[in-house]
Amino acid sequence: xxxxxxxxxxxxxxxxxxxxxxxxxxxxxxxxxxxxxxxxxxxxxxxxxxxxxxxxxxxxxxxxxxxxxxxxxxxxxxxxxxxxxxxxxxxxxxxxxxxxxxxxxxxxxxxxxxxxxxxxxxxxxxxxxxxxxxxxxxxxxxxxxxxxxxxxxxxxxxxxxxxxx
Numbered sequence: 001x002x003x004x005x006x007x008x009x010x011x012x013x014x015x016x017x018x019x020x021x022x023x024x025x026x027x028x029x030x031x032x033x034x035x036x037x038x039x040x041x042x043x044x045x046x047x048x049x050x051x052x053x054x055x056x057x058x059x060x061x062x063x064x065x066x067x068x069x070x071x072x073x074x075x076x077x078x079x080x081x082x083x084x085x086x087x088x089x090x091x092x093x094x095x096x097x098x099x100x101x102x103x104x105x106x107x108x109x110x111x112x113x114x115x116x117x118x119x120x121x122x123x124x125x126x127x128x129x130x131x132x133x134x135x136x137x138x139x140x141x142x143x144x145x146x147x148x149x150x151x152x153x154x155x156x157x158x159x160x161x162x163x164x165x
Contacts, residue, residue, distance in 0.1 A: 102150030106131025
């Protein structure tokens, strides 16, 4: 085999390996199943949601993140399952009571944003804020609002936010 053929074969192998690695990352095994499918924040048992946008299901960190993604993509969102914030049990999204606009922070992220001069910048937008918390019982949602502020919404009201720009 000539040097030219060896070089061509090496380039071919590198290209095939690159395509395989991209497929591996894009379609599965490399992605962490403990991270939100939209913002990559850690999934918490009491907040996690299974959402579907444009026919693609993902585990999501909180209901608000799914609503934000749908708003940004201009596509309808469907919540498949939500967790009761009090017990972490999976509940029917249509039966849940959602607390939105509270002082409680649902999802956090470790990184602080800095400008070029290393000065901290205030957050202008956080896709998970204000956090939406799901509850199986209206009484639990009312107790949460009494402690943290916010308003109680039903599923239709929460999802209506996805269509607002």
